Amino acid sequence: MFASTPKPPYYAVIFTSVRSGDSGYAETSERMNELARQQPGFLGIESARGDDGVGITVSYWSDLESIRAWKANAEHRIAQQRGKSEWYSDYVTRVCRVEYDYER
């Protein structure tokens, strides 16, 4: 459930979104998760979406270059385009360097 991340520094992509459409979303979302896991530098992913349609997905990566390569992935680019036109009324993406972390 939680991403099993290494000792910092590593990188996080925070994707906050509001869902507006459903058609084909679940399949593509599952496929993108599967595809992300196969990418170099992928460390893990955490996701939550409430009944109000607001969702936050955080994916973790070993370095910025892996994040750039994933964003440019051809199949992922098609999904990003559909997200923009069909699935999200709004979103923000923030790319961060994790400086320190702690657990329960």
Next chain:
Amino acid sequence: MFASTPKPPYYAVIFTSVRSGDSGYAETSERMNELARQQPGFLGIESARGDDGVGITVSYWSDLESIRAWKANAEHRIAQQRGKSEWYSDYVTRVCRVEYDYER
């Protein structure tokens, strides 16, 4: 709904959790939101929790010192203690520097 953050760099605290108890949670959560907004360096907050109990809250701050001061706030420390003993079966906190961001 989305945090209105400035041009990077700024800082993010990603808090991923699993809820286990409810008693007093809503009041404290609302109070902590209100109190956080009054702290120096606070920029905004985004939150989502699904029906499976997994939640992600991201708060945004101007600098690491503001994050440390908020963690050490007396009223917040009591809430953190209750979170640990009553409200969350598990959680991870990650403190990050936002390197770049982009919107829809």
